[in-house]
Amino acid sequence: MELQTLCVHGGINENDPTGAVEMPIYQTAMFRHHDIGEGGYDYSRQQNPTREKLEQLMAKLEHGREAIAFSSGMAAITCLMELFQPGDHLLATDDLYGGSIRLFRGVGEKNGLSFDFLDTSDLGMLAAKIRPETKAVFIETPTNPMMQVTDLRGAAKICREHNLLLFVDNTFLTPYLQNPLDLGADVVIHSGTKFLSGHNDTLAGFLVANDPKIMERLRYFYMSTGACLAPFDSWLLLRGIKTLGIRMERQQQNALALAQWLKRQSWVSRVLYVGLPEHPGYAVNADQSRGAGAMISFEVDSSTTALRLLRNVQLILFAESLGGTETLLTYPMTQTHADLPKEEREARGINDRLLRISVGLEDVNDLENDLLQAEKA
Numbered sequence: 180m181e182l183q184t185l186c187v188h189g190g191i192n193e194n195d196p197t198g199a200v201e202m203p204i205y206q207t208a209m210f211r212h213h214d215i216g217e218g219g220y221d222y223s224r225q226q227n228p229t230r231e232k233l234e235q236l237m238a239k240l241e242h243g244r245e246a247i248a249f250s251s252g253m254a255a256i257t258c259l260m261e262l263f264q265p266g267d268h269l270l271a272t273d274d275l276y277g278g279s280i281r282l283f284r285g286v287g288e289k290n291g292l293s294f295d296f297l298d299t300s301d302l303g304m305l306a307a308k309i310r311p312e313t314k315a316v317f318i319e320t321p322t323n324p325m326m327q328v329t330d331l332r333g334a335a336k337i338c339r340e341h342n343l344l345l346f347v348d349n350t351f352l353t354p355y356l357q358n359p360l361d362l363g364a365d366v367v368i369h370s371g372t373k374f375l376s377g378h379n380d381t382l383a384g385f386l387v388a389n390d391p392k393i394m395e396r397l398r399y400f401y402m403s404t405g406a407c408l409a410p411f412d413s414w415l416l417l418r419g420i421k422t423l424g425i426r427m428e429r430q431q432q433n434a435l436a437l438a439q440w441l442k443r444q445s446w447v448s449r450v451l452y453v454g455l456p457e458h459p460g461y462a463v464n465a466d467q468s469r470g471a472g473a474m475i476s477f478e479v480d481s482s483t484t485a486l487r488l489l490r491n492v493q494l495i496l497f498a499e500s501l502g503g504t505e506t507l508l509t510y511p512m513t514q515t516h517a518d519l520p521k522e523e524r525e526a527r528g529i530n531d532r533l534l535r536i537s538v539g540l541e542d543v544n545d546l547e548n549d550l551l552q553a554e555k556a
């Protein structure tokens with residue numbers, strides 16, 4: 180089945196006795212039994228039919244054996260960290276979503292793990308940073324917000340040679356555009372809050388994997404710690420994913436047009452979009468994915484211009500997050516990456532002139548006009 184068809188039909192309720200086409204919201208905490216030892220559902224923290232349907236769809240979309248749906252992306256990454264013991268060391272992309280860095284440093288290190296953050300697009304450096312106690316590599320590609328691209332096949336080869344697990348946060352491209360498990364990743368992570376849900380109205384997260392042993396351990400931690408996705412939110416995700424393909428196509432088309440337009444503006448000094456042929460990661464991304472997505476970062480000529488844009492956009496929303504129907508303008512320095520030390524942030528290029536835009540479904544002319552009027556305000 181083609182991807183777009185799977186998005187539309189994958190959440191349909193095949194065997195409902197009433198003939199209901201859409202998956203019902205099983206808004207129940209527990210399930211009754213008629214006999215001792217009877218199988219089936221027990222308790223919704225463990226499993227719920229609405230969530231199960233969503234997990235099956237996510238597994239198919241990511242070419243995995245199984246998926247687990249969490250109450251947020253951070254809950255999914257937190258569960259993933261339970262695979263490790265005190266003393267274990269992990270390598271991670273240095274330009275990760277700021278919340279992941281906060282989790283690794285603020286919680287992971289407290290629990291006895293250690294992390295090295297590096298530019299994983301440099302595979303030589305990745306290999307050089309491996310230590311005897313290194314257990315896994317955590318990658319985002321393209322990264323947030325500097326849009327670095329890592330060669331996932333190359334990273335997977337290094338991980339295999341050193342017996343390391345490879346984790347890929349695929350939030351930016353979604354399974355519609357990239358399938359890291361096919362490229363050698365062991366676990367794929369998603370913030371389902373973003374493009375998957377797609378409407379800026381719910382939080383969700385996913386882990387998807389192929390290895391039954393990994394999935395069994397993750398399920399155990401999931402059930403034991405309890406950050407499960409509620410039935411109604413599972414249903415919202417099922418509904419959002421129906422239009423994932425068409426949204427990604429259109430948002431990506433808008434993003435390319437907007438990136439090209441931004442390049443022509445005198446007040447824009449740099450545009451980072453993986454779909455522009457001059458982007459250093461263009462060829463690698465094109466080789467391992469089916470598109471460049473809808474995230475753009477750009478640098479303007481001064482912090483005054485950045486603040487003027489943020490304060491004066493009218494149609495575009497000055498807000499954190501990404502991936503929904505509405506275009507959002509983010510100031511990574513004070514929002515997504517506020518918790519990073521200033522020197523570290525600036526060394527990575529997250530300065531007071533850098534803006535990130537999550538391109539939505541509006542007419543791109545309206546987005547351009549909004550940025551123009553905000554710049555002139």
Ligand SMILES: Cc1ncc(COP(=O)(O)O)c(C=O)c1O
Nearest residue numbers: 251252253276348350370372383
């Ligand atoms: C790439 C990426 N991964 C993970 C997360 C965390 O997801 P959530 O906000 O659903 O907890 C985010 C949130 O912005 C993100 O951008």
